[in-house]
Amino acid sequence: xxxxxxxxxxxxxxxxxxxxxxxxxxxxxxxxxxxxxxxxxxxxxxxxxxxxxxxxxxxxxxxxxxxxxxxxxxxxxxxxxxxxxxxxxxxxxxxxxxxxxxxxxxxxxxxxxxxxxxxxxxxxxxxxxxxxxxxxxxxxxxxxxxxxxxxxxxxxxxxxxxxxxxxxxxxxxxxxxxxxxxxxxxxxxxxxxxxxxxxxxxxxxxxxxxxxxxxxxxxxxxxxxxxxxxxxxxxxxxxxxx
Numbered sequence: 025x026x027x028x029x030x031x032x033x034x035x036x037x038x039x040x041x042x043x044x045x046x047x048x049x050x051x052x053x054x055x056x057x058x059x060x061x062x063x064x065x066x067x068x069x070x071x072x073x074x075x076x077x078x079x080x081x082x083x084x085x086x087x088x089x090x091x092x093x094x095x096x097x098x099x100x101x102x103x104x105x106x107x108x109x110x111x112x113x114x115x116x117x118x119x120x121x122x123x124x125x126x127x128x129x130x131x132x133x134x135x136x137x138x139x140x141x142x143x144x145x146x147x148x149x150x151x152x153x154x155x156x157x158x159x160x161x162x163x164x165x166x167x168x169x170x171x172x173x174x175x176x177x178x179x180x181x182x183x184x185x186x187x188x189x190x191x192x193x194x195x196x197x198x199x200x201x202x203x204x205x206x207x208x209x210x211x212x213x214x215x216x217x218x219x220x221x222x223x224x225x226x227x228x229x230x231x232x233x234x235x236x237x238x239x240x241x242x243x244x245x246x247x248x249x250x251x252x253x254x255x256x257x258x259x260x261x262x263x264x265x266x
Contacts, residue, residue, distance in 0.1 A: 026053040027062075027113050030142070034061060036120055037127040039097035043070040043120065050117055051139060057177070057264070058138045062117035065105065070094040072118070075101045092120065099124040136202040144176040146205045148183075148237040155182045158250040159216055165189040165244065171237050175205070179261035182251075183241035189225070199223050206238070207231040224248065 028051045036043045046067035051059040072090040090103040102124035106114050122128065128135050149172050156166040167188035173181040197211035207228050214224035227242040228235065247266035251258045260266070 025111070027051070027111055028059075028142075030061075030139075032130050034063065034139075035129045036125040037129075038070065038092065038094040038099055038125055040126070041070070041094035041097060043092060043094050043125060044068045044118075049139075050113060051142070052114070052119075058141055058144075060119060060122070061139050062114060062119050065116055065118050068103070068118050068120075072103050073098075090118075092124065135204050136208075137204050140204045141176075144205070145174075146176075146235065147174045148172070148235060149174070150237070154252075154254050155184065156252040157182075157244055158252070159214065159221070159248075162193075162216060163190070164193055164214065164216070164249070165242075171241055173235075173238060173243070178263065179246050181243045181246070183238045183243045186227070186240065186242050189242060194225055195220075197223050201226075205232065206235040212242070221248070 030049045030051050032049065033045070033047045034049045035045045044063050044067055046063040048064055048067070050062040052062050053059050071093040073093060075089040075091045086106075086108055088105050088107065089101050090105070092099040092102040099121070102121040104119045105117070109115050122138060130140065151170050151172050152168055153170060153172075154168045155170045157164050165184050165188055167184040169185060169188070171183040173183060175181070193214055193216055194212040195215055197213050199211040201209045201211075203209065207230065209226040209228055211223040212225040214221040225242050225244050227240065228238055229240055231239050245265050246258070246261055247263055251260075
């Protein structure tokens with residue numbers, strides 16, 4: 025478990041009412057993939073009302089759970105403090121449940137899903153490499169005009185024009201996900217050989233400004249296809265998406 029200070033101003037709102045406003049947030053990696061914000065208790069503007077007891081805290085020690093009241097709105101059990109944590113920096117900090125808030129801001133820009141990781145970089149590069157993706161020997165996409173997205177900790181993702189997919193194999197999904205670096209993704213199921221692979225392909229139709237190069241392009245999970253790059257079969261990466 026890692027704890028770092030962040031220089032960003034961070035705010036959170038519930039029903040349009042300010043819950044917290046801090047320039048001294050802590051980034052806490054409770055899980056390996058992305059951090060969580062903890063904020064000094066003094067920077068929580070909303071009222072914290074004691075709720076039921078919580079489980080073990082990060083770094084050891086008991087946890088105390090609070091309801092968050094901002095204006096007429098209450099988020100039950102959305103705040104947690106760890107006064108006896110073995111990690112000293114967390115003893116006077118509050119963790120606000122991300123999904124319980126209506127809006128989070130880093131400086132003056134909205135951020136979605138989780139805080140941006142300062143150790144994560146996203147590079148999107150135009151390429152002329154030939155990309156072909158197969159499932160059970162059937163080509164589902166092929167292009168020599170990929171945009172390759174390199175994101176720290178993940179395998180390269182190959183974003184191809186939609187017209188370079190076999191669109192008759194793709195059926196729209198209702199799933200939507202949000203990425204703090206790329207924006208909102210829409211998904212497609214893959215229907216092949218009488219079976220359906222759920223949420224197999226995704227597209228960012230209106231990505232965030234820093235990811236505009238992938239606007240309207242679609243990608244797939246390398247973990248789930250036979251990927252040929254310049255004619256060479258690539259090993260399937262092992263990730264939590266596999």
